[in-house]
Amino acid sequence: MTDQIPLTPTVEILDGADHWIGAVAKRARCTPDEARIELARQQIRPPAGWGPQRHLHLDALLFAGVKTPKGQPRTPYIFDIPFTHNVTAFGTHNENDAGKSTVIRTLRWALRGRSQLQNDVRKWMRVVVLQFSIEDERLVVAFAVNEGEPTGAVMRLRQPIDFSGLRQRLDEPIEALRDEPNPDAHNATNTVIAAVHGYLHEQHAVAVAEFDSSDDFERVMDDLMLERLGFPRVPSWQNRPSAQQAHDGDGTLGELGWQTWSSALSITEPSVPVVLGEEQHAVVRLLQMYLGSPWAITVAAIAARKGQLSSQLGILQRRLQDAKGTQSEDLAQLQAQLRTIDEELKTQPPPGDFTDLERRIEAAAQAGRKAAAAEAVYRQASLNYGEVSRLLESAEADVEALHEAKLTRRFWHSLKPSCCPRCDTDVSEDRWARERVGQCSLCDSPLDEVGEDPNTEPQQPLKVTDLDQLLSDGTDLDIDSLDDLTAAQLQMRQLEGQLAIVDRQRDGAREARDTAYQGWQAAQQAATTGPEKNLARWQQLWTTRAVTAARIEERQNTRSTSGLERDIEEVQRQQKIVKAAENEAKEHLRGDQEDLLRMVSNQVAILGKTLGVRNLESVTLVGNGHMPVVKGGEKANFGGLEPGEKLRLKIALIVALMRVGEEAGVARHPGLIVIDSLGREELNPKDMISMLAELVKLTREVPYLQVVLTSAYGERLVEGLGQERVLLAQKGQPLW
Template identity: 25%
Template structure:
């Protein structure tokens, strides 16, 4: 089938699945710069030739200036030195030049030694020279040169038109260099930024540093099978660096654009909802303020029905205050009269009781009844009163009371009459007191009303406050009259149609990629299992990797396990096995687009026995030779390197000495 027929078929399939005309599919793919072509795999070779490090080492170990060149074999190169003698630093320097930033393993102390770092490499068939000048661990100037071949760049640190050497980029800082390298390498390697949705509201973009994780393999303890980031589906997307499956690149771009469109639409809806809620609160606030302002203005306005002049209101209030004072005085007098009448009634009742029961009381009825001695003011207590009734002795002088009780009934009748008279007087006094109380209460209410009316009628004094209150009411009414209600975002038919088309395209491309991967992954799984066993992964029956870069392990006689459940040493060996298997099968099918460069740091340190390490080094050297793969590996085991690797592949320092 020709490319044109394939293109027509793909756009027709997308149109049929989305239920739209073919022209709509073409318009959407053109608008977003997406290919309707399943492009063949493009080689992305990456080779390093020569590294030169210049600076001055400080500290106790080999202090002093250094200027160390280092070359790399076409296949495997082993960097051999004692621990903490610069092996990992070489990998980090290669990474800094090629990725734009070193990893965290690059110590600040080591960075501070550096003055110049030069790297000659071939990127996608183009010779490039990376030239860094540093001070205090930071780039002060940098350039990437290009020439006709790597030999033309040797010992050249600046553009030289005579030798055909020109500059691809220049940078004056660490950040500038990192940014420019990221753009340069994406372009030269024909890679698109990896975009994924983040929390369904926004997107994240990963550039060349994320891809570089397929070159510099993570340590054994890392959870990611490929790359440095295990989340957001990045390991699966890095598979396209290893195996350019049919439609894989197009699928990644279509999904990225679709996810961006969906995330932006959701973000707009969320923003519209937030604005609507905010506008509703604003309207509620304005209405509440307006209600309060109207109430305040009403309190300041005079009563239109009783708009009495201020002088008359003040005069009436004064007159009411005087009348109330007189009424309160009358009430005081009525209260005194009532208390006196009540006392007289109580005494009359007691006297009636006494004359009814005691002859002595009848004999003394018409006499005085003092409460104290008339001469010395000594109080006559209750004891003397009781003795008067019981022993017929005078409560004042204590002399015996004698005489004839000749008219008992008359005395009793007179006492009863006195009680009746005093009771009548008490009732009359109480009625007078109640009328006085009613008068005081009524006058008090009238005075309070007059004072309230007087306060509200102070027009001249409250005019500024009234005008301000009226202005506030008018301002709030005006604000509400022009209040902009939140707009409900209308349906964007063009965007909705684009999402439908992109979703249909992603579904079709995903199925095409899945179908193409089915047979390919069978061979990849077989290669991974065989290599893992060679590298020392014990009791392994088979493995299964999927397009999301998830690796499942099937041990002999045991239940399946995931890659993340393995030990650090097993993870490193499996990771190397996966990378080599993908490269081998990809080249076999002509779909491998991995740069062909692997950086592996101290694999033996990851719980690896010497026999397993020998197998790993031997197999890596063999694979590198037969698969056009360049591997830079480090080890502190001098015997291991010498026993398993050809001498030309070893870059070795003396025991205890620095590699550079």
């Protein structure tokens, strides 16, 4: 069986994009058809467009529970805050560990679905309610917390929640937690969330999605926020750390989603030298996304496929190296060793009449040959098992992709356009009559699935019992007569059966090998024991000769490596086309972003000075995520700046992305900035107060900009923002 890496599942061939396909083919020195087919197989497509910017606004937050610190009495609590201003701050009187960061982390938990709360605080929680708006849609995330795990729903609201009324509804069930024998019990929490759900039901809230675990919550928020904010899922290749790599380029194929895009909404560690977001590996994708070029998605997909192909090439090259090593590994050295043994044997005195010794030596030699042969059989069985396993994984991916494609197509076929999207011409009844008999009402092309009722349940993948029936009914299957999904399922089922067979073969080969090696060791032991001490060297030479001869025979019988070499050539051909596509897509991306980067750099410099970065002369934002500055006539890297300067420039960058995006019509940032523990990096109180005042001015200049922040320097918050924008804890008291 040829040792190969499964190809990416085949998808529909790219339609259109002739100019881009032609440019890629020219770069790769292949035909346009070859480029079109390969790019489709790698799921690389030119951008189809870019949706409008959508704004996210926080309306109000409530969370409640019971504090149960060790050795202290239980203390029920309810905390709620409306976000009635575009800048909202939470502060204490020079006190840390007073609940400020909990507010931010609870807010982010509800917004992202992923918790960063400390374990004890998370277990104190019983319910969290966050109301927010995306454009004209008002939503609420409401969930119970049972022993740290969230269970709840996202709902659409017809009218804003009266949080004072909701708080009154929660007073009694929350207070009851004070005397609850087991305040961590589910029934206690259920009483609290029941009060919330009862209130929301009265407000005619409609459930959009539900979740019952941390992973489920994260998935729900990922789906919901990506859809409503118009962000895509982008494939991403992540290399493993060097110490963990099995070969060059070893890594995993993942996906960038809401967790990544939402990181550009928070500044939780101002001192971290990342200009946007929270992780260095994602900063380039964040810049590309928030600068609004639709080519960013194509470039990201290409980068992921490049990493995947590089990993596949590394696997193949390692296998080729191993195969050649097995075939020719010290073969010349072994042959030279055999000649040396034979020469020494010629110099040994005649062994005399030692028939039994010769028999034992011959038995050891034969056992060595059997062990070598059994090892070769087991190695081949292992290769067969790995090959079938990889083919089965590819088939399973095909089934999943075809099932999702069928659901997508069903959705589009369920639509009933009333007019042509290009010229606004009404779709006449005559055209609808033609569509019912198989012709499209818009373009008059034949439809593949006539008469399918979109209200009926879509076809589901066949069950295992149905597939087994198809395979065992004794008739020859006409594969062409089957739909793609059924054919892919049948192939997957056949491969599952084949995998079971090769697995049993591998187990049998392993047992045979182990038995053969045990026999060889026993034969060696028998050949090297005996009373004839004067023949010890002669025995050793003959035993070593038998082993060496067996190893030579094994290497000479190793299979050809031509199949692996062909596979390597194929992956290198794919890499050539993907590399050409990357160069072409990056050229488009640079064309989209070159002027935008310069405009953003100028805005960051202006805003940075306004926010208090002293002696700042210029800023240069680079597409790779670096942002060197000139300050006081000296060049400096962003990572070398003071923490307070980094914070100011991070805020300036986010606002600059909004401003430039608005001017260029490519804005993507939803408009929310969350800053935790502001002021911890400040040496001069006046600098912090001045920066706060400038933040308020910025929210007037960018009306959809909303800032939520915390600080232990509550008096500075009040002085810089005004009392109405600050929730300040009493001296010596926690915030909640």
